[in-house]
Each structure stands twice: as C-alpha cells, then as structure tokens.
Amino acid sequence: MSALWLALHYPLLDLEAGDGPVDRPRALVHRHRVLQANPAARAAGVETGLRLATARALCEALEVREADDGARDRALRHQGRQLLALTPQVCPAPPASLLLEVGGCLKLFGGFQGLLARIDRYRLHCPFTTRLGLGPTPLAAWHLTDPPPLEGVPETARFQAWLAQLTLDQLDLEPRLRERLQAPGFRTLGELYPLPRPALGKRFGAPFLDWLQRLLGEKPDPRRPLAPPRPFRRRRDFDDPLDNLDHLHRPMETLLGELATDLERHQESVAAIRWHLYLNNGHRDTLVIRRAHPGHDVATWLDLTRRRLEHQVLEAPVLGLGLDGGRPRPRNPALADLFPDPGARAPLAGLLEKLAAEPALRLYRPDRDPGHLPEETERGRAPLERPPAPAAPPAAPATPEDRPLWLLDPPRPLSVRDAVPHWRDRPLSLFPQEERFSQPWHDQAARRYHVAHHPDGLCCWVFQDDRDGWWLQGFF
Known part of the structure; x- marks a missing residue:
C-alpha cells in the first residue's frame, strides 16, 4: 500500500472564518495595507499590497476586515474534526491548510474514485473556499494543487514529474533562500534532482536539504494528527418547560444519534453515558446509564434510558437536557459480531444491562x-x-473454594x-x-x-x- 496524501487549502480563510464566502467586496487589511481580497474586491481592482486609501478609492463598498488569528485557527480545527470522518490522520498545516493521509482508507470508500467523491461532497458543503492538492508525501500534496482529472492513483514517477515542473517561485521557501537558489540559474525544482544531496546541503543549508528530502519522499515526514474532541458533550434547551418525562424520549433519541455518529466517525464505543436534566428550580438531576460492554448503538442506549426514566420523579419541569459520553474506547468487533448466528440466544450481558437499569431491584454484584x-x-x-485491578498478585484464598x-x-x-x-x-x-x-x-x-x-x-x-x-x- 503506497502512501497517498490529500491537501485541503482554505486560501480565503482569514476573510471567511466569520460568516463564509460573501458576494460583496471584502479585504483583509493590516497596517493600512491590503493583505488579501476576495473575488468581488479583486474584480473592482483591489489587489494585495495596495494602501487602504487606494483600495477604498477603487471600491467604495469595500468591507474591511482585520486579521483574527484565533478565529482562523478555530475554523481550521473545526474543519479538521469534520474530516476525521474520512481518515484519523488529519494534520493541521498552518496557517490555512489541512493534510490528510488517505492511502490506508481507499478500500473503505471503494477505491480512489469513491474517495474523491467523498472529498467533492465535503467541498460542496464546506462553508469556505477550498483548493485540493494530491501527492505521495505531505509536502508534495501541499504543493501539487488542483490536479488534473484522474481515474486512479498516479504512479510515483508521475508525481515526480509534476513536482519537477514547479518553479522556485511556487515553492514554500523563505524569500532569501529562494534568491540564493535562483542566483546560480535554477528555475525549477526538477533542475535540483540530479545534484548530489551532500552538495546541496553544504551550499544551501541542512534545513533546505531536510525539506527537499521530505518533499521527495527520500526522508520520513512524521506529522502530528489532529486529536478528536473529547469527551462528547451536548445540551438541548427547550422553549417551554417539560413536565412529562415521556416528552424527553424524542430529544434523547436525537442526542444519542449525535453520539452514535461521533463514535462511528472514530470507530469507538462507550460503556457509560450521563444524562443531565436541568430543572426549572435551578437544580440538576443526573442519570448514569451503564452497559456490561462498551457499545455505540442508539436502540440499546435509548431502551436502557427509558427503563431508568420510569423510576425518575421530577421535582420541577425540565428546562434543558444534556448528554455526556463516557471515556471512548477503540472498537474491535469480534468475528461473531460480524457474522452472528441467526438462531443464537441473546447474550446475557443484555439482560444484565436491563436489570441494572431498574433501580427498584437494588441489584448488586457480590x-x-x-x-x-x-x-x-x-x-x-x-x-x-469493573473490579479494580490488584496492585500486587493476589494471595492464596484463606477460605475454601466451595x-x-x-x-x-x-x-x-x-x-x-x-x-x-x-x-x-x-x-x-x-x-x-x-x-x-x-x-x-x-x-x-x-x-x-x-x-x-x-x-x-x-x-x-x-x-x-x-x-x-x-x-x-x-x-x-
């Protein structure tokens, strides 16, 4: 399985982080200079580097925005968490790009075309302007933007040919290093391919050699993936207080559906959930629902919750409902779960879960x-x-086994x-x-x-x- 990376660039993220793309002219300004302009502003003649006064003279309706690094970073993290549904390897590439390792999940989406279809669907509904890159390494995917229509995964030689055509101005290099590379007459990346690597490192510095080797796949380029948000927490507030617990079933099912989607996205399960009933008198009732084994299906969690609600007494109407997921655990289904026996008995764990959800039974484990x-x-x-793990090997029992x-x-x-x-x-x-x-x-x-x-x-x-x-x- 060859490595394959996708890059998603958000070139106007600083302008769109608040409310997404707009049709009216808008520009990002810093120290009275235009840093970035959206298509409507560029159509009016506003370009990067113009003074603010000149930009306003060209476009009277120009909307000016100041750079907000916090809003941009939050928007980038949010998009990264959405893309965790495609692959667990979503790596931020500040200031406005995400790198996705997708070589290991091609079978999951039915091949390369299925993966591209999912990416196109994401880009269609994404609230920001996006550009796509593709490559065998993270840096290659970052640079090879807007690939041509493809039927399958390109071969490594084809990627190398595309990289060779990049001019030095298209490379993500510091201006001074770019000038040093252009001084001997180099114009494209391909002109550097035949040169001995030690000589390149000696003349242009070890950092440049390290960058070049990671770009070409001659050296590993480890990336730290984006961690999914944990734990799962959701809350729903009601317009009118609810004085009947039966009216909570529908919003509970909705919240459990969101929990199941989140767990499915990360291939995880939980062994316990916690409901919070926010009452009209300022108090909060908490209901803990546990399972014998970690699970993720909505039907079982909802059934156990309803059994527990049958014994709940409301002191006041409910103003809000909250759901906290327990500690997520990796899902590793056994073969019997994939191919269940149609005539097999239901597992005893399900009966134990239902009995434990009945507080009137006062069930306990001796x-x-x-x-x-x-x-x-x-x-x-x-x-x-679960019984606590012994700190030391247990001693021999002092009582008979019978x-x-x-x-x-x-x-x-x-x-x-x-x-x-x-x-x-x-x-x-x-x-x-x-x-x-x-x-x-x-x-x-x-x-x-x-x-x-x-x-x-x-x-x-x-x-x-x-x-x-x-x-x-x-x-x-």
Missing part, C-alpha cells in the same frame, strides 16, 4: 472482603462496575423438629462434612457449618451453635 465471619466477607458493588456465592447477612434462624433443622417447613438433609468457626473475641458461640440439601432441590449452607440453635447462612 464480592469478597476480608472478615472473621462468613457474612462479613461479602460486600456488594454495582452490577456493571463456599456459597449468596450469603445472608444476617443469617436466618431455622426451626428444629426432632433435632433436624427445617426450612420452609421441610427438613434439611445434612452432609457429614463439618467446618468449625470459633470466634470468642466476638462474644459468639462456636459455629459448626454443614452443607445441607432441601427437598425442593436447593443446596444450602447452614451452621449450628451451642447457644442459639440452627441458622441458614447462604445458598450454593
């Missing part, structure tokens, strides 16, 4: 904790919470008939193995634990102490 008595060793954590998963705290007393413990009015059959707990410092009698079988088929963990009789500790 976990182990150090303690003297069995009921003290069990603690509960959120059902979808302990029940469900422990009762406190233990339930059992009735006794004919010296046999009963539960639910039915006798328990005790297995002969016995385990003894002695905790005199707890001011409790010694416990003798047994595994018992109930006629209903349940396997129980029971104990007997000499003071209070039989107790039910848990279930296997």
